[in-house]
Amino acid sequence: MSAPIDPATVDYHEIARRGDAEVLGVFLDAGLDPDLRDARGYSLLMIAAYSDQEPTTTLLLARGADPDGADPAGNTPLMGMAFKGYPDRARQLLASGADPNARNGSGATVLMTAAMMGTPAFVQLLLDHGADAALTDPQGRTALDIARGMGREDVAQVLAGTPAPGA
Template sequence: MRRFRTAVMLAAAGLLLSACGSGAPEPQAVESSPATASNSPRPAPEQPPVEVPAPAPPPALSATEQEQLDRELIAAAKANNAPLVAGLIGRGGNVNARDAIQDSAYLFAGAEGFNEVLRLTLAAGADVASTNRYGGTALIPASEHGHVETVQILIAAGVPVNHVNNLGWTAMQEAILLNNGGPRQLEVVRLLLEAGADPDIRDPEGRTALQNSERLGFAEIAALIRSRS
C-alpha cells in the first residue's frame, strides 16, 4: 500500500514538472503588408481633360434673309452704332454689301470717320480696294474730310494711296481742293506722302497737288510737298 502511494506521488510530480517546462507558446510576429503599413490615401486616378465644343456657325440664311441683314448692317453703320454693327456682323452680315447708292458699311464708315465701325468692317474682311459711286476708295473722302485717324487706319489696311476717282482726283488732291488747308489737312497730306502718295499726279485741269496748294494759298501744305519732292 505504501509503495502504491509513493508511485502515485512520483507520477503526479512528473506531470507537474512537464507542464512547467513546456510553457505557453510565444505569439508569432506578423509581417505587415504595404497596404496596412501606410495610412495615406491612394491618389485619385487622373481624369481626361474636358473638351469644350466649338461654337456652332450661324445658320445658313436665305437670299431674302441675307439681303435684309445686309440692309440692317448698312443702316447701323450709317448711324455709327458700333455694338449693333458687331452683332449684325456676328449674324453673318456682309460688310461689302451695297445699298442703292453704292455705299457699303465699310465705305461709309471710312468716308465719315466712324473709326470703331470701320475697324469692325476691316476685321470682318472689308474689301479695301472697293470703290464708291464716284469711283473712289474710302481713303479719298476720308482725306477730303480731314479724318486723320481714319486716314491712318486705311493706309495701314492697305488702301491704294494713288487711286484716281471718276472726277480725276487722288486722295491728296481732294485733301487740298475740297477743304480749307488747315492743320488736319496738312497732317493728312503728310501721312499720304509718307505712305508713298505721288504729288505729281495731275487733276483734270492738269494741275499737280503742289500747284493746287499754291493756287489756293495753302503755304504750309505747299512747303511740305516741296520738302518731300
C-alpha cells in the same frame, strides 16, 4: 416673344453711321457682306469711316471690307478721309492697305483731294504712306498745282518739301 428681325428692313448703313459695332458684328456673324452698299453705292466701310466711327471701321476692316471700295464716282474711303480730315481713320485705312494713289472717276488722286480740303498734317500723312506728289490729273495738274490754285500755301509748302509753319 418678339417677332424675328426681317433682314430686308434693317438699315445696315445707319448702324455703321451710328457706330454700333456690336450690332453690326451680329449681322456680319450671320453672313452680312462687309462690302454691302446702299442705294447710292456707298459701302458700310465708307459710311463708318466718313462718320469717324473707329470701332465700326476696325470691325469692317477685320471682316474683310475693301479699304479701296469706291463709290459710283470712284471716290474711295480714303478720299472721304481727305475731305473730312479724319487722320485716325485714314491711318486705319492705310494700315489695311488703302491705296494712297487711288484715283476717282475724275482722275483726281487722294493727295489731290487732300491738297484742296486737307490740312498740312493730313497731306504729310499721305506722303509718308507713299502718296505720289508727281501724279497729274487729266488737266496735267499735280497736287502742288492744285494746292496753289486753291490758295492753300500751307499745304503747298508741305508738297514742295518745305515744312509749313507750326508743322
